[in-house]
Amino acid sequence: xxxxxxxxxxxxxxxxxxxxxxxxxxxxxxxxxxxxxxxxxxxxxxxxxxxxxxxxxxxxxxxxxxxxxxxxxxxxxxxxxxxxxxxxxxxxxxxxxxxxxxxxxxxxxxxxxxxxxxxxxxxxxxxxxxxxxxxxxxxxxxxxxxxxxxxxxxxxxxxxxxxxxxxxxxxxxxxxxxxxxxxxxxxxxxxxxxxxxxxxxxxxxxxxxxxxxxxxxxxxxxxxxxxxxxxxxxxxxxxxxxxxxxxxxxxxxxxxxxxxxxxxxxxxxxxxxxxxxxxxxxxxxxxxxxxxxxxxxxxxxxxxxxxxxxxxxxxxxxxxxxxxxx
Amino acid sequence: xxxxxxxxxxxxxxxxxxxxxxxxxxxxxxxxxxxxxxxxxxxxxxxxxxxxxxxxxxxxxxxxxxxxxxxxxxxxxxxxxxxxxxxxxxxxxxxxxxxxxxxxxxxxxxxxxxxxxxxxxxxxxxxxxxxxxxxxxxxxxxxxxxxxxxxxxxxxxxxxxxxxxxxxxxxxxxxxxxxxxxxxxxxxxxxxxxxxxxxxxxxxxxxxxxxxxxxxxxxxxxxxxxxxxxxxxxxxxxxxxxxxxxxxxxxxxxxxxxxxxxxxxxxxxxxxxxxxxxxxxxxxxxxxxxxxxxxxxxxxxxxxxxxxxxxxxxxxxxxxxxxxxxxxxxxxxxxxxxxxxxxxxxxxxxxxxxxxxx
Numbered sequence: 001x002x003x004x005x006x007x008x009x010x011x012x013x014x015x016x017x018x019x020x021x022x023x024x025x026x027x028x029x030x031x032x033x034x035x036x037x038x039x040x041x042x043x044x045x046x047x048x049x050x051x052x053x054x055x056x057x058x059x060x061x062x063x064x065x066x067x068x069x070x071x072x073x074x075x076x077x078x079x080x081x082x083x084x085x086x087x088x089x090x091x092x093x094x095x096x097x098x099x100x101x102x103x104x105x106x107x108x109x110x111x112x113x114x115x116x117x118x119x120x121x122x123x124x125x126x127x128x129x130x131x132x133x134x135x136x137x138x139x140x141x142x143x144x145x146x147x148x149x150x151x152x153x154x155x156x157x158x159x160x161x162x163x164x165x166x167x168x169x170x171x172x173x174x175x176x177x178x179x180x181x182x183x184x185x186x187x188x189x190x191x192x193x194x195x196x197x198x199x200x201x202x203x204x205x206x207x208x209x210x211x212x213x214x215x216x217x218x219x220x221x222x223x224x225x226x227x228x229x230x231x232x233x234x235x236x237x238x239x240x241x242x243x244x245x246x247x248x249x250x251x252x253x254x255x256x257x258x259x260x261x262x263x264x265x266x267x268x269x270x271x272x273x274x275x276x277x278x279x280x281x282x283x284x285x286x287x288x289x290x291x292x293x294x295x296x297x298x299x300x301x302x303x304x305x306x307x308x309x310x311x312x313x314x315x316x317x318x319x320x321x322x323x324x325x326x
Numbered sequence: 327x328x329x330x331x332x333x334x335x336x337x338x339x340x341x342x343x344x345x346x347x348x349x350x351x352x353x354x355x356x357x358x359x360x361x362x363x364x365x366x367x368x369x370x371x372x373x374x375x376x377x378x379x380x381x382x383x384x385x386x387x388x389x390x391x392x393x394x395x396x397x398x399x400x401x402x403x404x405x406x407x408x409x410x411x412x413x414x415x416x417x418x419x420x421x422x423x424x425x426x427x428x429x430x431x432x433x434x435x436x437x438x439x440x441x442x443x444x445x446x447x448x449x450x451x452x453x454x455x456x457x458x459x460x461x462x463x464x465x466x467x468x469x470x471x472x473x474x475x476x477x478x479x480x481x482x483x484x485x486x487x488x489x490x491x492x493x494x495x496x497x498x499x500x501x502x503x504x505x506x507x508x509x510x511x512x513x514x515x516x517x518x519x520x521x522x523x524x525x526x527x528x529x530x531x532x533x534x535x536x537x538x539x540x541x542x543x544x545x546x547x548x549x550x551x552x553x554x555x556x557x558x559x560x561x562x563x564x565x566x567x568x569x570x571x572x573x574x575x576x577x578x579x580x581x582x583x584x585x586x587x588x589x590x591x592x593x594x595x596x597x598x599x600x601x602x603x604x605x606x607x608x609x610x611x612x613x614x615x616x617x618x619x620x621x622x623x624x625x626x627x628x629x630x631x632x633x634x635x636x637x638x639x640x641x642x643x644x645x646x647x648x649x650x651x652x653x654x655x656x657x658x659x660x661x662x663x664x665x666x667x668x669x670x671x672x673x674x675x676x677x678x679x680x681x682x683x684x
Contacts, residue, residue, distance in 0.1 A: 030413075034479070085668060094673035099417055100620045103613045104665040111658020118653035143616060236655070241487060251480055283498040290491035293484045300484070304476040313477065324336065 004193055007269070007276050012159065013229055015268030016166050017239075021246025022223025022253065022260045023166075023173055026212035028084075028231045029250060030177060031207045032190040032316035033091060036102025037164025038218050039243020040109020041083040045111040045219020046226040049076030050234055051120055053135040053227075068135030072223060080219020083109055084212040092207050094184050108241070113222070115212070117234035160228045162220070167261060169217065174257040190314030193321040203321060221246065248296040254303065254311050267292045334680050346675050353671035354635070357664040364663065369650055376646060383645020384638040394634075394641050396529045396599055399536040402633040404615035406543045406626055407460075407587030408535070410580045412616075415560040415626045418581065420467065420482025421588045422612030423489030423653055424460040426605070428589025429458035430493050432596045433603040436512045436519035437500055453593055460589015461582045463489060468551050468581030472574035486612070490605050497604065511601050521598040526639060532598040539587065544626040556580055588612070615664055621672070639664055 021042050025141045035041075052075030057063040083105060090101045146157035177183040188196040189206050197203050225239055226232065249267055253259035253279045274280060274288035303311045362373030404421050411418040432452040439448060439593055463485060470476035502510040524530025547553040555576050558566045566573050595607055614636060622628035643657030662671050 035398055036483075090666065090670055094670050094678070096672045099419065100617050101666075103419075103616055104669060105661060107610065107613065107665065108662020111655045115653050115659050118655060146550050205345060209465075239471055242484065244487065247480070248484060251477075252555075276399035285497050286491050286495040286498060289494075293487045293491075297481060297484050297488075300481055301474070301476055304470065304474045305616055307639045317478070319340055 003276065005151065007272070009158060010153060010272050011269035012163065012265055014216045014242075014271050015264035015266075016159075016163050017221050017225045017229060017261060018246045018249055018267055019166050019170065019264035020224055021243055022249035022264065023170055023257055024214040024216070024218030024221070025247055025250045026174060026177075026253070026260065027217060028211050029255060029317055030179060030186050030190045031210040032088075032193060032314055032319065032321070033207060033211050033316040034098050034102065035087055035105075035211060035215070036099055036247065037083065037087050037105025037216075038102075038246055039241075040106035040112070040221035041080045041215045041218050041319060042109075042243045042246070043239060044083045044109045044222070045076040045080035045112030045216075046222025046239060047116045047234065048079035048219070049073065049121070049223035050132065050226045050232065051075065051116060053063070053232070054120065057132050057134055063134045065134050065138035068132065069138050072132075072135055072227065073220070076223035077216040080222070081212045081216035082221070084215025085208075087215070088208045088211045091320065092211070094300055095322055098318050099318070105207075105227040110237075113239070114236045118236055121235070124135060126177045132232040133229075136227055139227035140231060149308055162228055165218075166224070170257045170261050177257065187314070190316050193316055194302050197321075197323060203323075207321075218243075218246065245292055251303075251313075252296050252299050254269045254299075255313060256279060265279075265296075270295065327370040335677050336680075338676060338678050341675060343500075348666065348672050349671050353667040354664070356373065357667035360662050360667070361663050364659070365646070365656075368656075369652065371650065379646045379649050380536075380639065380642025383643070383649075384641040386645075390641065392527070394637055396532060397637045397641070398630075398634045399529070399532045399613055400591060400595055400599065401615055401637060402616060402626075402630055403536045403539060403591040403610055404588055405541050405618040405622070405629045405633060407584050407591060408583075408615055409543060409622075409624045409626060409629070410547060410553075410556055411464075411584040412619050413553075413560050414556045414577065414580050415469070415575065416471065416581060416584075417479040417614065418464065418482050418584055419479055420464070420468075420485045420585075420612070421591075421615055422608045422610070423482070423486035424448055424463045424585045424588035425592040425595070425608040426489040426493050427463040427484075428456035428460035429596045429607045430489075430496055430592070431455040431589070431601050432519075432593040433500070433512060434496070436597070440513045440516065440518040445518060445522075447538075448598065449521065452519055452597055453590065456589045456593035457586040458589070460592065463585040464581045464585015464588065465578060468578045471581075472577040473638065493603060493607070500603075508604060509602050512603075513601075514581050516547055519597055520601055521594075534596050535590075535594060535598075539590075540630060542560030542628045543587075547624055547626075552579070554578075614661075617669070621668055636661065 001262055007256050021038055025035060025038050031046045049072035053068045053072040056068055056071050087101055089107055090096050139162065142159060143157045147153045149157070183249065185196065185201045186206055189201060189203050193203050222239065225242070226234060245267055253263045256285060270291040273291065274285040279287065339621065362376060363370070365376050368375055383390065385391050403426065408418055408421055432455060435448065435452040435455050443451065467476070467478050467481040470481060471478045497507065497509055500509045503508055521531040524534060547556065555571050558569060558571060559576050561574055563573050586636065592607065596603055600607065611639055618629055618632045618636065622632050640657050643660045644654055646652060647654045647656050
């Protein structure tokens with residue numbers, strides 16, 4: 001029983017990292033931009049949030065946890081959104097290929113994260129291991145009282161505030177996309193930017209905003225990983241391939257934020273399943289680690305078999321839009 | 327009343343190669359300036375010293391020159407493999423996986439048949455196995471694309487990680503010494519399955535194999551019937567169908583070729599450079615090569631120049647990192663900045679920007 005509870009807890013924590021990235025990517029893809037730079041952007045968000053908190057705590061004898069949290073959130077979101085801005089300038093204004101730009105951004109972002117992660121202590125004057133105790137503790141703080149309830153408290157209330165924030169963001173994003181006029185406009189652009197333009201929607205503005213905000217959201221996933229999962233420390237390449245899993249989750253969720261929530265928990269569970277199946281040899285563990293990707297491929301193949309309209313990617317996904325060439 | 331935009335953009339009909347080259351060089355210079363600024367901000371050193379260090383790192387000694395050549399050839403080989411797929415507008419993001427599968431096949435042949443075959447036959451078997459491995463890995467998404475129009479960008483991307491797990495799966499059986507979780511140098515004592523020296527050069531065969539591919543692929547894409555079919559399918563599948571081209575066959579055949587060459591790149595890495603296999607065998611080069619292939623517009627000789635430029639900068643950045651105690655990941659940051667500029671330059675090659683006339 002207790003093993004099962006731990007498994008579910010771990011799966012949820014893994015899932016939330018991926019969910020932030022997937023929500024950002026859904027927001028971006030709904031505007032017709034396939035941003036393959038998300039893995040890099042998540043690295044950028046993670047390290048920037050950590051650095052923000054680190055420099056705040058270093059210069060402050062009595063750091064305030066709340067200020068540290070706000071600074072790190074702001075840094076992570078801003079730098080990640082800047083990553084999205086690079087992508088937007090190149091693909092929207094300069095109309096270069098989205099895949100190529102995204103991959104270059106991933107190379108840059110991963111390097112950016114590992115570079116600053118590896119040299120932050122040196123740049124700060126050689127203080128050894130980076131740690132952001134005060135801010136980190138605020139991120140990992142559980143809900144008082146509620147988390148003490150047996151079983152239920154462990155399952156539902158034993159996470160840091162960013163876990164709940166993520167679920168709220170997912171619900172809000174879903175309402176925004178499917179219940180508001182702005183959401184409708186955004187989806188129209190993703191399906192057919194030419195028609196949306198003719199209907200008087202400012203295509204460029206929407207694409208820029210959704211890509212940058214989406215990137216910012218994805219950046220919070222990196223921050224979540226650094227702060228809640230690793231407790232405020234950095235390991236080179238520690239984030240691993242979770243960014244690509246986020247891209248995979250978007251497909252798995254069929255571009256719907258609410259699907260992404262349970263999809264993320266499922267991916268999180270598949271990601272760590274190999275640790276919890278007794279009697280699994282080392283070689284079989286490696287096979288199990290491929291599960292999230294195999295499942296995504298299967299979903300991809302099935303959606304292409306069935307050709308159901310509401311399960312397809314946005315029709316304009318990956319295509320550049322140039323008004324004069326309609 | 328809305329204001330007229332200040333700048334007017336229009337698509338260029340044609341651009342001379344001199345002008346194209348000038349735009350690229352301008353972009354490269356600009357990116358180097360920005361990189362120098364970034365490096366100056368980080369380590370407060372003279373940018374000219376930085377560029378001297380880059381030059382030293384890439385071409386400073388004979389050994390370094392050969393490492394630069396070796397890595398250029400590998401990157402070029404992958405880009406050549408991607409070229410036909412991209413010309414067909416098939417987004418093969420899966421080179422990374424195709425390299426790993428090819429490399430794993432080559433390593434398997436080395437390990438299991440290393441002492442059972444004459445050396446030349448072993449090399450041939452390795453070559454064929456890695457080509458077949460990469461081919462299968464490339465054909466899986468192609469079949470689904472051809473018959474059900476499954477999104478190939480995402481499919482090939484996912485297959486990369488499946489391939490990575492296949493490699494870690496194999497490592498469990500091949501690890502040497504036991505418990506190290508790495509394969510180590512394969513056949514270190516016998517050197518069976520290692521590409522031998524050619525003309526007294528350690529990497530001679532690597533260069534020869536890849537250069538042959540460069541020429542053959544150039545001719546294949548430009549002058550063969552297959553190459554023509556690929557470009558028609560790339561322009562418009564409907565036109566191709568109307569012209570009597572069997573689109574499905576072309577898609578699957580082209581991805582078989584693309585995957586096979588990426589698999590051979592895995593062979594070149596395992597047999598001709600690292601003599602081992604790990605998840606780092608591809609090391610992101612499958613992704614970098616995508617950018618190389620796209621920037622070169624399917625011209626394999628331009629790919630040679632672009633690959634060299636990128637490897638040159640990477641080697642240089644590694645040198646800066648070690649010389650000035652920076653983290654080695656600085657090279658990825660610098661590479662990223664340069665790529666942004668080169669990619670952005672494509673806009674000025676394809677479009678003309680003018681002041682709007684009153």
